[in-house]
Structure formats: C-alpha cells, structure tokens
Amino acid sequence: MKRFQFFFFFLAALLCLAPGLLSAQSAIIKGEIRGRVVDGSNGQPLDFATVSLYSAADSSLVGGNTTQATGDFVIEAPLGEYYARVEFLVYETLTIPSINLTKGARKVDLGVIELAPEAEELAEVIVTAEKSTMQMGLDKKVFNVGKDLASQGGTASELLDNVPTLQVDVEGNLSLRGSTGVRILINGRPSGLIGSDPAAGLRSIPANMIEKVEVITNPSARYEAEGMAGIVNIVLKKDDRGxxxxxxxxxxxxxxxxxxxxxxxxxxxxxxxxxxxxxxxxxxxxxxxxxxxxxxxxxxxxxxxxxxxxxxxxxxxxxxxxxxxxxxxxxxxxxxxxxxxxxxxxxxxxxxxxxxxxxxxxxxxxxxxxxxxxxxxxxxxxxxxxxxxxxxxxxxxxxxxxxxxxxxxxxxxxxxxxxxxxxxxxxxxxxxxxxxxxxxxxxxxxxxxxxxxxxxxxxxxxxxxxxxxxxxxxxxxxxxxxxxxxxxxxxxxxxxxxxxxxxxxxxxxxxxxxxxxxxxxxxxxxxxxxxxxxxxxxxxxxxxxxxxxxxxxxxxxxxxxxxxxxxxxxxxxxxxxxxxxxxxxxxxxxxxxxxxxxxxxxxxxxxxxxxxxxxxxxxxxxxxxxxxxxxxxxxxxxxxxxxxxxxxxxxxxxxxxxxxxxxxxxxxxxxxxxxxxxxxxxxxxxxxxxxxxxxxxxxxxxxxxxxxxxxxxxxxxxxxxxxxxxxxxxxxxxxxxxxxxxxxxxxxxxxxxxxxxxxxxxxxxxxxxxxxxxxxxxxxxxxxxxxxxxxxxxxxxxNQSKKRGGNRGDRGGDYGGEGEF
Missing domain, CATH: 2.40.170.20 (TonB-dependent receptor, beta-barrel domain)
Incomplete structure (x- = not known):
C-alpha cells in the first residue's frame, strides 16, 4: 500500500505542475523558418538532410526537421535568436548564423542552401574533431567505448572487462580497483536491464548498444550511497539531432x-x-x-x-x-x-x-x-x-x-x-x-x-x-x-x-x-x-x-x-x-x-x-x-x-x-x-x-x-x-x-x-x-x-559519421567533476 501512496503522491505533484507548464506553453509565440537544401555541385535537391536549430544564447538544441524529396524543410520555434546546422552524409556540415524571429518578422526564409560534397582530404579533419577514447575528470573517468574494436559483437560484461580500473571475474562479477562493491547504473539510474543479478544482466546487454562508460571512484553526496568501491554508469546510445x-x-x-x-x-x-x-x-x-x-x-x-x-x-x-x-x-x-x-x-x-x-x-x-x-x-x-x-x-x-x-x-x-x-x-x-x-x-x-x-x-x-x-x-x-x-x-x-x-x-x-x-x-x-x-x-x-x-x-x-x-x-x-x-x-x-x-x-x-x-x-x-x-x-x-x-x-x-x-x-x-x-x-x-x-x-x-x-x-x-x-x-x-x-x-x-x-x-x-x-x-x-x-x-x-579515436583537442574531457566549478 505504501508503494502506491508513494506513486500517487508523485503523480499529484506532477498534476500540480501541469497547469503552469501548459499555461506557459500556450503563451509562447512561435515563428517559422523554411528553406531548401540542394547539392552545391549540381543543384539537385537533397532528400532527408538534417536541419537542426540551436539557441544563440547557450547553443542548446531547440528543434529541427528533415528535408522532403524536394529538399524543402520547415521548422517552428519560439521567437528568439538562433543559428542552424545543416548536415547530410558525405557532405560538409554547414552552419547558418544569425537567424532572428521577432514579432515583426515571424517568418524567415533561408532560401536555397547549397551543401558541398565532402572532399577526400577532409578525412583527417574529421578524425581530429571527434571524441577521444578516454576523457578524464578528477572524480570521474569517461570512456567512449562505442567504437572500441575489441568489444564489437560482445556483451556489456566483456566490454567492461576492457575498461581501465575495472575487472570482471570468471563468474561475471564486476570490481573496481580490486573491490567488488560496485554500484551499476544505466543512464544515471538503477535499471531493469541489470536487475537483482548484475552479472547476468551485464551478459544480456549487447555491447553495440553502449555509447560510453563513466567510472566514478569517489562519488559525492548527490549519488546514492550504495557501492563502497564506486559507481559505474553505463550510457546507452541516444541522439537528439534533428x-x-x-x-x-x-x-x-x-x-x-x-x-x-x-x-x-x-x-x-x-x-x-x-x-x-x-x-x-x-x-x-x-x-x-x-x-x-x-x-x-x-x-x-x-x-x-x-x-x-x-x-x-x-x-x-x-x-x-x-x-x-x-x-x-x-x-x-x-x-x-x-x-x-x-x-x-x-x-x-x-x-x-x-x-x-x-x-x-x-x-x-x-x-x-x-x-x-x-x-x-x-x-x-x-x-x-x-x-x-x-x-x-x-x-x-x-x-x-x-x-x-x-x-x-x-x-x-x-x-x-x-x-x-x-x-x-x-x-x-x-x-x-x-x-x-x-x-x-x-x-x-x-x-x-x-x-x-x-x-x-x-x-x-x-x-x-x-x-x-x-x-x-x-x-x-x-x-x-x-x-x-x-x-x-x-x-x-x-x-x-x-x-x-x-x-x-x-x-x-x-x-x-x-x-x-x-x-x-x-x-x-x-x-x-x-x-x-x-x-x-x-x-x-x-x-x-x-x-x-x-x-x-x-x-x-x-x-x-x-x-x-x-x-x-x-x-x-x-x-x-x-x-x-x-x-x-x-x-x-x-x-x-x-x-x-x-x-x-x-x-x-x-x-x-x-x-x-x-x-x-x-x-x-x-x-x-x-x-x-x-x-x-x-x-x-x-x-x-x-x-x-x-x-x-x-x-x-x-x-x-x-x-x-x-x-x-x-x-x-x-x-x-x-x-x-x-x-x-x-x-x-x-x-x-x-x-x-x-x-x-x-x-x-x-x-x-x-x-x-x-x-x-x-x-x-x-x-x-x-x-x-x-x-x-x-x-x-x-x-x-x-x-x-x-x-x-x-x-x-x-x-x-x-x-x-x-x-x-x-x-x-x-x-x-x-x-x-x-x-x-x-x-x-x-x-x-x-x-x-x-x-x-x-x-x-x-545519417551519421563514424566516430574514431584520436582527438588532439579533447584531452581534458569532462571537468564537471566534484569540486570543479
């Protein structure tokens, strides 16, 4: 009974928040951004190109869409200042700055947007622009394992056995720095993918579903106190591009x-x-x-x-x-x-x-x-x-x-x-x-x-x-x-x-x-x-x-x-x-x-x-x-x-x-x-x-x-x-x-x-x-x-490019660690 009381309490809290959210939503005045994406070399429209809209203030993703067969697209967004990014496989990504939706100009037409085919000599640029295999913070190490070659075709258990500071024993038990008291999270939360038997749970998750692994050796008070050796957070693949x-x-x-x-x-x-x-x-x-x-x-x-x-x-x-x-x-x-x-x-x-x-x-x-x-x-x-x-x-x-x-x-x-x-x-x-x-x-x-x-x-x-x-x-x-x-x-x-x-x-x-x-x-x-x-x-x-x-x-x-x-x-x-x-x-x-x-x-x-x-x-x-x-x-x-x-x-x-x-x-x-x-x-x-x-x-x-x-x-x-x-x-x-x-x-x-x-x-x-x-x-x-x-x-x-190791410009990694401001 307590469990259901707990659930209804939270549901009631959400219902209390809902009117404010809905009223705020109804007060938003929207504008419209449109355009057409074509191949810059021959003028042919590009079907299914991705157009993403970002806030100019903090670069947060606001919205996006994909082009139709004619290359046309339309994006609705609240009034404000934005920039757009246009992407399509084997074409160079194009950034369009200074897109302003105002009360006097609620519709913006970007016209014809030409994408240049990706040149072969740009391959090295792509390599250096991608995430490094390992990003280190003081309290946390982030391992971008999604493209680890040795883990392809394996399970999460086999993948974690290749992550620094972690070991998996013959029975599938995970340890950190030699201690088995490890708390395992999925996307920052306890998950049904792990269940009451972590060893069996890890063996059932395909490694190909995992984007990165975060190892937190000395967690702060914001994390649940469970796990004496530390916390391992498995982040599954998810994208939010348009x-x-x-x-x-x-x-x-x-x-x-x-x-x-x-x-x-x-x-x-x-x-x-x-x-x-x-x-x-x-x-x-x-x-x-x-x-x-x-x-x-x-x-x-x-x-x-x-x-x-x-x-x-x-x-x-x-x-x-x-x-x-x-x-x-x-x-x-x-x-x-x-x-x-x-x-x-x-x-x-x-x-x-x-x-x-x-x-x-x-x-x-x-x-x-x-x-x-x-x-x-x-x-x-x-x-x-x-x-x-x-x-x-x-x-x-x-x-x-x-x-x-x-x-x-x-x-x-x-x-x-x-x-x-x-x-x-x-x-x-x-x-x-x-x-x-x-x-x-x-x-x-x-x-x-x-x-x-x-x-x-x-x-x-x-x-x-x-x-x-x-x-x-x-x-x-x-x-x-x-x-x-x-x-x-x-x-x-x-x-x-x-x-x-x-x-x-x-x-x-x-x-x-x-x-x-x-x-x-x-x-x-x-x-x-x-x-x-x-x-x-x-x-x-x-x-x-x-x-x-x-x-x-x-x-x-x-x-x-x-x-x-x-x-x-x-x-x-x-x-x-x-x-x-x-x-x-x-x-x-x-x-x-x-x-x-x-x-x-x-x-x-x-x-x-x-x-x-x-x-x-x-x-x-x-x-x-x-x-x-x-x-x-x-x-x-x-x-x-x-x-x-x-x-x-x-x-x-x-x-x-x-x-x-x-x-x-x-x-x-x-x-x-x-x-x-x-x-x-x-x-x-x-x-x-x-x-x-x-x-x-x-x-x-x-x-x-x-x-x-x-x-x-x-x-x-x-x-x-x-x-x-x-x-x-x-x-x-x-x-x-x-x-x-x-x-x-x-x-x-x-x-x-x-x-x-x-x-x-x-x-x-x-x-x-x-x-x-x-x-x-x-x-x-x-x-x-x-x-x-x-x-x-x-x-x-x-509609994705390959992530490869070898980033020269991303050595510091995640510095959102404990004690870092």
Missing part, C-alpha cells in the same frame, strides 16, 4: 554467436523518439577442473573434479521512449525497457574419488544438469528536466517502476561408477529443481541545482525506493517411483527493502581553488523471511554519508584534487538468500540472511596532467571498510563444502593508479592503466586463518594503429597478478584481444573482425586452504567461463 539517424549492426561469430542491434533516433519539432533493440543467440562452451583434498584422522580423501558446460540462449533487449520539449528549457521524457531471455544450459561434472593417494581409486560419479531459464524484465520511467535563464540552474524529477520475473528448471542425474571407473548396476539417481523469482521496485528521485555568485552552487535532492523480491525454490528426488521434496534444499524466501534519502551540497570556486562539501542522510530498512520455517530477520539503519572535495589548478595544465566520501554496500539478494545451489552436489553455495552491510570511508588524492598529444591521470587512494563481506568455505563431515558470505572485521586497502593516453603520431594511439594496491583483511572475529594481507597489481595496455584513413588495427593486453585472499589466493591471469576494422560503402559502413582471448588463456585459477573442526583441507582449481571468441560485425550508419 531528423532520422541511427546505426544497424549484424554480428556473427564462433563459438556460435549471432545477433543484431538497432539504434534509431527521430527528432521533429518538439518531439524526439528513440529506440535501441538488441537480439542475440550465443553459445558459451567452458569448463574447468578442481582437486579437493581433505585430511582426516581416518585417511586423506581426494576428489578430482572435471566439468564441461555449454550456456546457450536467445536474449532480446528493447529500450524505447520519447522526449517532448515544452520549450528549449523544459523537457518531459517517457521511456520503457523490456528484456526477455530464454536460455538452455547443460553442465556435466565428473567426480573421481581416491583414498590416501591417486593409486587407490574408490569410485566415481557423473552428474548431468540440463537447465532451462526464462526471464522477463520490464521498466517504465517518467522524467522531467527544467533549466532556467541563469546558467547552471536546473530542476529534475524522475519516477520509475521495474518488474522482473525469472523461472529456472533443472533435470539432474547421478550416474555411479565403480573403483575401475566402469558403470555399476545401480540405477541413475534422478533429481529436479524449480526456482521462481519475482521482484518489483519503485524509485522516485528529484534534484535541484541553484547557482550563486560567479562560480558557486547549492544542490539539494531527495530519493526514495521500495523493493520486494520473492523466491520459491523446490528440489525433488525420484524415490520409489514418485517425486519427493528434499526439505533441506527447498523453501520460500521473501526480501523487502525500503531506502529513503536526502542530500545537501554546497561548493564554490575562487581563482584556482575550488571546494565542495555535502551530506546525505539515508534511512534503510530490509527484512528477510523464510516462509516455510517462519524465520524472520528485520533490520533498519539510519546513517550519515558525508563527502568533501578540494581542488587546485596548477600551472601548465596540471590539476590536483583531494576528496573524501563515506559509502555503504548493502548485501545483494543472493547474498542473503539461504538456499543452496544444487548443480554441484559436492560444492554448495549459499547466502547468509544475517549478513550486515559494509561501510567504507574512502580518501583519494588525484592529479591530471594534460599535454598536446595526450594526458596522464594518477591517484593515491585509501579505503577502510568495516563489516567487510568475504565468501568463506567450510567442509562438512561427508567431505562436501559450503561457501557462504560472512562479515569479517575490517579491510584496509591503499594503492596508486595511473591512467594515460598518448598519440605520438596521427596514425598511432597508445593507452594504458596500472593499479598497485595492498589490502589487509582482519577476519579474527571468526577464525585467525580468515585474515589476509594481499599486495598485488594489474595492468592493461592498448595499441591502436591506423595504417590508412579507413583502417584501424587494435591490440590489447590484460594482466592480473596473483592475490592473497582469506583462505588462499587467486593466481595470475593474462589475455590478449586483437581486432581490425575497415570502412566500406563510402564510409557509411564498417566491418570489424575481433578475436577475444587470442591465446585462450583467460582462465580463473585459485587455491583455497583452511581448517574445519581441526581437519585441514586444500582445494585447487581452474575455470574458464567462455573459450576464445571470434566475431565479425557489420555496422551501417544512417
């Missing part, structure tokens, strides 16, 4: 990978329509091995475990919506997301058992798991943005509703072999599991920015969210000719979460010095319920999350910033869900309903140096985390293991990070990042061996060569050094990605051939060691989520 424009992609690869994506935008007058659609079918063969050794008084028990798997499925992702501009300063947007996934996965695991040594086998079991998954995710949101005459003054409000449903079913069998690994007379053991998960979430957010003085500003905002997740998990075994429920694996689990927050930020800048402080109080309440066993765990927290930023601009394009923020990492649904995984009957995984949130205090000193041919950003950081969450493995009496998350005492992490780009010539671009850190974990609240002291590093480097104006070749190298973790260590990992692209069809299209994991070396290798009830154990293994991939992508652009 007329119809977009891109189309076709993908084919091996292992079997077929897909297509469409990104379209159409703007006319005050309406702007956009749609992104991705359809893919992928097969992901993988597998691994593991050796379990358990030391007991009665002997040493050894299990050699081998697994082969193939994950396959069809995924559909649709995002659509429309903007309506009441004026050049007032925009209402309605958008929706629908995602459907149908997966068919098969996994076979073979267990070979030995006593004392590998010369004494005792038997074996072959376990098969044929799993089907069906998933629906839906989201609708309504947002309103209002800017004012004063630069920087802005009001925005956003409400969104998300609904997810996922059903999983598995048919499993155990086949028993004797000590010679030959089949026995025993019948196969048959089992099956069914899991239904449904969730819904309602989120409201409103923000206001008020500038003062020359460089100062005050920001205030509120945010509220309510989420409910229900999970029904049933496991059965075929016994005596009937299916019997296995009570230890079956239950109904319910999770409710409510978060309410507000924030206040004030900042200013004087000469080279800038500062900003903020405070965000958040109230959170979450409840877990095991319905069949009537176990209930209700908890609530009221916390304050301060932030502070101090910046100073040094001579010669050097900038320093010192920042602090306090963050929280709330346990995810699957971290709290106590149901055991059932695919691997020797190594179980479970959530922990008694898990508490992590709290992190983060300090960072950042520096940026910009020079003619590149830029260098460096950071020294320190994070102290209380109630740090770590997955702990324990051994049962029957030599099965259970891994579940638990709260340890603290983790102190500090390190240094360097990110850079360098273009020594027009045809060569170099970029890379390096991160060295130490993490000291105190797990003494549970057992002494759950503490860890890890010193490690990882690096990534990219070389991009453009031997011709239409050809690019890219090579990327990744390396992660070994890392000590509680109960063991993760071993080193390295990989290479290679890609090449060629522009075709008069630069309207591009073919890209990419090979991900060129040497087939991207394997997760690990070692776990510990003691349970006085008995030592050792588990060593490796796993590969997906083997080497080869993809061929065809990209066609409609």
């Amino acid at each position: 007329g119809l424009n977009g891109s189309f992609d076709l993908i084919a690869g091996a292992p079997l990978n077929l897909g297509t994506s469409v990104n379209l935008n159409y703007r006319k007058d005050r309406f702007n329509f956009f749609v992104n659609y991705g359809l893919s079918y992928r097969e992901g063969p993988g597998g691994g091995s593991q050796t379990n050794t358990f030391f007991r008084p009665e002997g040493t028990f050894i299990t050699l475990q081998e697994s082969d798997r193939n994950r396959s499925g069809i995924n559909n992702s649709l995002r659509f919506g429309a903007d309506y501009s009441f004026s050049d300063k007032s925009v209402l947007t309605m958008a929706g997301i629908v995602r459907r996934g149908d997966d068919d996965n098969y996994n076979e695991t073979r267990y070979f058992d030995y006593l004392n040594d590998l010369d004494n086998p005792t038997g074996a079991v072959i376990r098969g798991d044929n799993e089907t998954e069906e998933e629906w995710r839906k989201e609708i949101n309504l947002s309103y943005v209002k800017t004012f005459d004063r630069k920087g003054q802005k009001f925005s409000a956003d409400i969104r509703y998300q609904d997810d449903t996922e059903r999983e079913g598995s048919d499993l069998f155990n086949r028993f072999l004797d000590a010679n690994f030959d089949p026995t007379d025993m019948e196969d053991e048959l089992q099956r599991s069914n899991n239904t998960e449904s969730s819904d979430q309602l989120i409201f957010q409103s923000d206001y920015i008020h500038p003062f003085g020359e460089e100062g500003r005050i920001e205030v905002g509120v945010r509220g969210s309510r989420r409910n997740i229900d999970n029904d998990f049933l496991v059965e075994e075929f016994i005596d000719q009937e299916w019997m429920s296995l009570a230890q694996f079956s239950n109904d689990f319910n999770y409710d979460e409510t978060v309410a927050a507000a924030y206040f930020i004030i900042g200013n800048k004087k000469n080279r010095f800038s500062w900003q402080v903020g405070l965000r109080p958040e109230y959170s309440r979450f409840s877990t319920r095991l319905l069949q066993t009537e176990e209930v765990n209700d908890r609530e927290f009221l916390n304050l999350f301060p932030s502070a930023f101090v910046g100073y601009e040094l001579p010669n394009n050097n900038t320093l910033q010192l920042s602090y923020s306090r963050r929280i990492n709330r346990p995810r649904f699957w971290d709290l869900n106590p149901f055991f995984s059932f695919s691997d009957e020797r190594n179980f995984r479970s959530g922990n309903p008694n898990l508490n949130p992590e709290f992190t205090d983060s300090y960072e000193l950042s520096h940026i140096k910009i020079f003619d041919k590149g830029s260098v950003g460096s950071s020294v950081y320190y994070r102290r985390t209380n109630n740090v969450i770590s997955r702990i493995r324990r051994v049962n009496d029957d030599n099965t293991t259970i891994t579940m998350p638990e709260n340890l005492l603290t983790e102190n992490a500090y390190g240094v990070e360097v990110t850079s780009t360098y273009d020594p010539t027009k045809w060569l671009r170099l970029s890379g990042d390096f991160n060295f850190f130490r993490a000291i974990t105190d797990g003494g609240n549970l057992e002494d061996d759950f503490s860890a002291d890890a010193t490690t590093w990882f690096t990534r480097g990219t070389v991009r060569v453009s031997p011709t104006k239409k050809t690019d070749i890219q090579l990327r190298f990744n390396y992660r050094a070994p890392r000590i973790v509680p109960q063991g260590r993760n071993k080193s990992l390295y990989s290479f990605d290679l890609a090449a692209s060629q522009d075709i069809m008069k630069d309207k299209a591009t073919l890209t051939l990419s090979v991900r994991d060129l040497l087939n070396s991207r394997r997760w290798r690990y070692l776990n060691e510990g003691v349970t009830n006085g008995n030592p154990f050792r588990i060593e293994g490796d796993f590969q989520w997906r083997v080497r991939q080869v993809s061929l992508t065809f990209n066609y652009r409609l």
Whole structure:
C-alpha cells in the first residue's frame, strides 16, 4: 500500500505542475523558418538532410526537421535568436548564423542552401574533431567505448572487462580497483536491464548498444550511497539531432554467436523518439577442473573434479521512449525497457574419488544438469528536466517502476561408477529443481541545482525506493517411483527493502581553488523471511554519508584534487538468500540472511596532467571498510563444502593508479592503466586463518594503429597478478584481444573482425586452504567461463559519421567533476 501512496503522491505533484507548464506553453509565440537544401555541385535537391536549430544564447538544441524529396524543410520555434546546422552524409556540415524571429518578422526564409560534397582530404579533419577514447575528470573517468574494436559483437560484461580500473571475474562479477562493491547504473539510474543479478544482466546487454562508460571512484553526496568501491554508469546510445539517424549492426561469430542491434533516433519539432533493440543467440562452451583434498584422522580423501558446460540462449533487449520539449528549457521524457531471455544450459561434472593417494581409486560419479531459464524484465520511467535563464540552474524529477520475473528448471542425474571407473548396476539417481523469482521496485528521485555568485552552487535532492523480491525454490528426488521434496534444499524466501534519502551540497570556486562539501542522510530498512520455517530477520539503519572535495589548478595544465566520501554496500539478494545451489552436489553455495552491510570511508588524492598529444591521470587512494563481506568455505563431515558470505572485521586497502593516453603520431594511439594496491583483511572475529594481507597489481595496455584513413588495427593486453585472499589466493591471469576494422560503402559502413582471448588463456585459477573442526583441507582449481571468441560485425550508419579515436583537442574531457566549478 505504501508503494502506491508513494506513486500517487508523485503523480499529484506532477498534476500540480501541469497547469503552469501548459499555461506557459500556450503563451509562447512561435515563428517559422523554411528553406531548401540542394547539392552545391549540381543543384539537385537533397532528400532527408538534417536541419537542426540551436539557441544563440547557450547553443542548446531547440528543434529541427528533415528535408522532403524536394529538399524543402520547415521548422517552428519560439521567437528568439538562433543559428542552424545543416548536415547530410558525405557532405560538409554547414552552419547558418544569425537567424532572428521577432514579432515583426515571424517568418524567415533561408532560401536555397547549397551543401558541398565532402572532399577526400577532409578525412583527417574529421578524425581530429571527434571524441577521444578516454576523457578524464578528477572524480570521474569517461570512456567512449562505442567504437572500441575489441568489444564489437560482445556483451556489456566483456566490454567492461576492457575498461581501465575495472575487472570482471570468471563468474561475471564486476570490481573496481580490486573491490567488488560496485554500484551499476544505466543512464544515471538503477535499471531493469541489470536487475537483482548484475552479472547476468551485464551478459544480456549487447555491447553495440553502449555509447560510453563513466567510472566514478569517489562519488559525492548527490549519488546514492550504495557501492563502497564506486559507481559505474553505463550510457546507452541516444541522439537528439534533428531528423532520422541511427546505426544497424549484424554480428556473427564462433563459438556460435549471432545477433543484431538497432539504434534509431527521430527528432521533429518538439518531439524526439528513440529506440535501441538488441537480439542475440550465443553459445558459451567452458569448463574447468578442481582437486579437493581433505585430511582426516581416518585417511586423506581426494576428489578430482572435471566439468564441461555449454550456456546457450536467445536474449532480446528493447529500450524505447520519447522526449517532448515544452520549450528549449523544459523537457518531459517517457521511456520503457523490456528484456526477455530464454536460455538452455547443460553442465556435466565428473567426480573421481581416491583414498590416501591417486593409486587407490574408490569410485566415481557423473552428474548431468540440463537447465532451462526464462526471464522477463520490464521498466517504465517518467522524467522531467527544467533549466532556467541563469546558467547552471536546473530542476529534475524522475519516477520509475521495474518488474522482473525469472523461472529456472533443472533435470539432474547421478550416474555411479565403480573403483575401475566402469558403470555399476545401480540405477541413475534422478533429481529436479524449480526456482521462481519475482521482484518489483519503485524509485522516485528529484534534484535541484541553484547557482550563486560567479562560480558557486547549492544542490539539494531527495530519493526514495521500495523493493520486494520473492523466491520459491523446490528440489525433488525420484524415490520409489514418485517425486519427493528434499526439505533441506527447498523453501520460500521473501526480501523487502525500503531506502529513503536526502542530500545537501554546497561548493564554490575562487581563482584556482575550488571546494565542495555535502551530506546525505539515508534511512534503510530490509527484512528477510523464510516462509516455510517462519524465520524472520528485520533490520533498519539510519546513517550519515558525508563527502568533501578540494581542488587546485596548477600551472601548465596540471590539476590536483583531494576528496573524501563515506559509502555503504548493502548485501545483494543472493547474498542473503539461504538456499543452496544444487548443480554441484559436492560444492554448495549459499547466502547468509544475517549478513550486515559494509561501510567504507574512502580518501583519494588525484592529479591530471594534460599535454598536446595526450594526458596522464594518477591517484593515491585509501579505503577502510568495516563489516567487510568475504565468501568463506567450510567442509562438512561427508567431505562436501559450503561457501557462504560472512562479515569479517575490517579491510584496509591503499594503492596508486595511473591512467594515460598518448598519440605520438596521427596514425598511432597508445593507452594504458596500472593499479598497485595492498589490502589487509582482519577476519579474527571468526577464525585467525580468515585474515589476509594481499599486495598485488594489474595492468592493461592498448595499441591502436591506423595504417590508412579507413583502417584501424587494435591490440590489447590484460594482466592480473596473483592475490592473497582469506583462505588462499587467486593466481595470475593474462589475455590478449586483437581486432581490425575497415570502412566500406563510402564510409557509411564498417566491418570489424575481433578475436577475444587470442591465446585462450583467460582462465580463473585459485587455491583455497583452511581448517574445519581441526581437519585441514586444500582445494585447487581452474575455470574458464567462455573459450576464445571470434566475431565479425557489420555496422551501417544512417545519417551519421563514424566516430574514431584520436582527438588532439579533447584531452581534458569532462571537468564537471566534484569540486570543479
């Protein structure tokens, strides 16, 4: 009921605003701009050329249209001063200044507008005028990944694994600077495309739908406090130029990978329509091995475990919506997301058992798991943005509703072999599991920015969210000719979460010095319920999350910033869900309903140096985390293991990070990042061996060569050094990605051939060691989520030019960072 009260409250607020908006709209006096666009070389009219109208005061887009078959166009706009930009593929863009609509001249005829065909020698100008691959601000790094060659034909998960400071592990979990407490946003907001399982959500989003990725390492109070390591914001492709424009992609690869994506935008007058659609079918063969050794008084028990798997499925992702501009300063947007996934996965695991040594086998079991998954995710949101005459003054409000449903079913069998690994007379053991998960979430957010003085500003905002997740998990075994429920694996689990927050930020800048402080109080309440066993765990927290930023601009394009923020990492649904995984009957995984949130205090000193041919950003950081969450493995009496998350005492992490780009010539671009850190974990609240002291590093480097104006070749190298973790260590990992692209069809299209994991070396290798009830154990293994991939992508652009890397004039990037005014 509270959820609907919340929704109607916001709806009533919108209704209160509506009369003012409509009355302001009706008072606007419009004028008319017309003209005809022709080919300057032969006078032929150009059909579907784009004419965009911009405000002369602040260069904001006011409206636009496309030409008819005769080359004619008409644009309606309020009275004012404007300029226009006329664009058409393979023609030079033409800017028309000083267009004035007044009461005495409400109609302006621009006459015949001649566009000159684009000369071949202008190709280098286009290259230098486009966005750089990486833009660095003090609090935020922006990576324009839309044209990253290695990510073509892949998923968002694979794309993020190529972004500096980020890593994606073998299970698809995202980490930033070695920490997994990352908040993932889509277009600046929580999204149904991610859902309650971020790893699965990222694997379902085609990389071709993504324009850029923003990495915020020390967020201010304006951002929700969730995500102790920082925030990763994925920005999907969207254009607001006049007329119809977009891109189309076709993908084919091996292992079997077929897909297509469409990104379209159409703007006319005050309406702007956009749609992104991705359809893919992928097969992901993988597998691994593991050796379990358990030391007991009665002997040493050894299990050699081998697994082969193939994950396959069809995924559909649709995002659509429309903007309506009441004026050049007032925009209402309605958008929706629908995602459907149908997966068919098969996994076979073979267990070979030995006593004392590998010369004494005792038997074996072959376990098969044929799993089907069906998933629906839906989201609708309504947002309103209002800017004012004063630069920087802005009001925005956003409400969104998300609904997810996922059903999983598995048919499993155990086949028993004797000590010679030959089949026995025993019948196969048959089992099956069914899991239904449904969730819904309602989120409201409103923000206001008020500038003062020359460089100062005050920001205030509120945010509220309510989420409910229900999970029904049933496991059965075929016994005596009937299916019997296995009570230890079956239950109904319910999770409710409510978060309410507000924030206040004030900042200013004087000469080279800038500062900003903020405070965000958040109230959170979450409840877990095991319905069949009537176990209930209700908890609530009221916390304050301060932030502070101090910046100073040094001579010669050097900038320093010192920042602090306090963050929280709330346990995810699957971290709290106590149901055991059932695919691997020797190594179980479970959530922990008694898990508490992590709290992190983060300090960072950042520096940026910009020079003619590149830029260098460096950071020294320190994070102290209380109630740090770590997955702990324990051994049962029957030599099965259970891994579940638990709260340890603290983790102190500090390190240094360097990110850079360098273009020594027009045809060569170099970029890379390096991160060295130490993490000291105190797990003494549970057992002494759950503490860890890890010193490690990882690096990534990219070389991009453009031997011709239409050809690019890219090579990327990744390396992660070994890392000590509680109960063991993760071993080193390295990989290479290679890609090449060629522009075709008069630069309207591009073919890209990419090979991900060129040497087939991207394997997760690990070692776990510990003691349970006085008995030592050792588990060593490796796993590969997906083997080497080869993809061929065809990209066609409609009324768009290709974005290429190599910008000499855009090294500083986004300086709208915290503490920057």
